[in-house]
Amino acid sequence: MKRLLLVGAGHSHLEVVKSFRQGIPQGWQVLLLSASGQGFYSGMVPGYIAGDYRLDDLTIDIAALCERCGVLFECAMVKSIDPAAQTVLAQVAEGGRLLDGQKALLHFDYDVLSINTGSQSLPVGDLAHTGSGRYQGLVPVKPVEGLLRAWSSLLANTGAGSRRIVIVGNGAAGVELAFAMQHFFSGRSPASSSVPTRTAEVILLGKQAEALQGFNRVTRNRVAALLRKSGIVCRGGFEVAAIERGRLIAVSGDEQAFDKCFWAAGAHSAVAADNFPFRCDVEGFIEVEPSLQVAGFGNVFAAGDAVSLLGQPCPKAGVYAVRQGRVLASNLKHSMRAEPLETYRPQSAYLALLNLGNRYALANRGGFSVAGKWVWRWKNFIDKRYIAGFR
Ligand SMILES: Cc1cc2nc3c(=O)[nH]c(=O)nc-3n(C[C@H](O)[C@H](O)[C@H](O)COP(=O)(O)OP(=O)(O)OC[C@H]3O[C@@H](n4cnc5c(N)ncnc54)[C@H](O)[C@@H]3O)c2cc1C
CATH class of the missing domain: 3.50.50.60 (FAD/NAD(P)-binding domain)
Structure with a gap:
């Protein structure tokens, strides 16, 4: 059995899980460790606060998505990674609450590992x-x-x-x-x-x-x-x-x-560098090659806000995490099969759709800018379609 271990249920890993909709190849075990069984789509959070949406509208049932795609799911917060022993240590959670004590700590071994733990915005x-x-x-x-x-x-x-x-x-x-x-x-x-x-x-x-x-x-x-x-x-x-x-x-x-x-x-790294012993930039983000392989580790990949892409810095935004997720999905499969890897190339500009309250939004891309109620409806359509992709 070859083991693919996914740490964190960020935007990129949701794409990876979805890519197994047609089934898990024989002889593979794919396991996702996530601190919670539910995910919330950040692009709709301002709309939720403004009262445009109910919480359910922006909720992704990660456990159910995994089940539909044949991916094993464990509600657990990863505490540390040992790349030499190819194992991670995680604290198991139940109903979103982390359990205390030694018994709650479990080791998960892997052949190929992928990290998508996002970022945090604390004062540093x-x-x-x-x-x-x-x-x-x-x-x-x-x-x-x-x-x-x-x-x-x-x-x-x-x-x-x-x-x-x-x-x-x-x-x-x-x-x-x-x-x-x-x-x-x-x-x-x-x-x-x-x-x-x-x-x-x-x-x-x-x-x-x-x-x-x-x-x-x-x-x-x-x-x-x-x-x-x-x-x-x-x-x-x-x-x-x-x-x-x-x-x-x-x-x-x-x-x-x-x-x-x-x-x-x-944004700052969401994980302690001491416990995730990879090469990081000055802000603590894991350095990855254009293949999304962690620098210096052939069987460890990372994507999303958690990474610093060597030679091609890109913004910390969900749109990049999603696009990386598609290349990541391919490369994780290539890596499991020892095949050549694809290269991720970030787009030079991206469409930012900002919800400005009162069902009014603004679209910005490069030198382009438009605003109006119709832009909110456009954003609403794109966001709902994104969520529908996981249901
Ligand atoms: C209010 C708000 C609005 C935003 N709107 C937009 C937008 O409209 N468009 C856009 O492009 N970007 C937007 N962003 C930015 C966007 O949220 C991030 O860029 C995006 O979430 C990054 O995705 P990710 O895949 O890196 O990880 P995330 O989606 O952040 O997910 C990481 C997951 O990993 C989990 N995790 C962390 N550590 C561990 C661990 N040790 N073990 C297990 N699990 C762990 C976390 O709990 C989390 O669920 C917004 C951000 C905010 C705050």
Whole structure:
């Protein structure tokens, strides 16, 4: 029996699992280890917060998908990898809850290994060491499971009065979340009618003076005008230097208080480098060859946000993880059969569809920019079709 072991149920591995729809080749065992039996499609998370969708609309039943494709599934969080012994150590979970104790730790051996553990958006470096109780009220937006949990507990936390919601990071995810939350608290969202009346001040702050760096000028002007109209408080040029309990302090000395702070300021590796002993870039992302093979290891592959592609850096975005997933699926099979591998070539630009609340969206690709209600319908169609592909 040849064993293919998939670690993490990110976008890329969902493509790999789907590629086995026609059956698992004889003599192979394919096993997916995922921290949860359910996955949530990040592209629809802002729409969920804005009230466009129910949670079910963006949920992928990973365990059921595996069963349909003949892939074995274990709900487990991988703790460490030993490439010399070709084994991984994982902590088994039940119903999404990790079990304690030695018995919950299991070894899984592999012939070919693939890693797709995504990224996280926690403060790192010096910021991770400032203030006491600094993480109270601070929510990383990645992994999205944590963001969704924090959002539902924020809504369940009843009581009158206003709250200050700060979103750190004025890139695409931060901008989408700010519009979604502003729309929710405006009372115009169908979802807001089911929770106790609450108001909130939504504050979007970021290191860059202007939101959406890297997007074209027309897009940035459009979004800046919409932000002004929306009532979202924008604080550009706010580089967080320290986090105290309920308070952010900027390099300039400015301060910003918060009741809840959503941290969308960049992506960092989701796994500890010591436990995943592969060559990593300065941010801790695993270095991979264009074949998606981990540098220096012929039988280990990786894809998605977790990797740094040697010689061809590409953005941390789901669209890249999905495209890599298709090449990864082929190469894992080639590797199991000792065949030559294919090369992954990232596209030079990608279509970003931003949900700006109130069923209004913007499309950006290279120098192209359009916005409108019809763009939201277009995005809605693409997102629903993506989810339908797993059902
Ligand atoms: C609010 C928001 C909106 C976004 N919208 C878009 C969008 O519209 N378009 C777009 O292209 N990108 C979008 N992104 C970015 C996108 O979410 C990421 O680029 C994408 O999820 C990366 O996919 P991945 O395959 O690397 O892994 P992920 O989809 O992040 O999945 C990794 C999985 O691995 C699991 N995992 C982690 N560690 C372990 C472990 N040790 N053991 C087992 N399992 C583990 C995690 O729990 C997770 O389920 C958005 C991000 C956010 C936060």
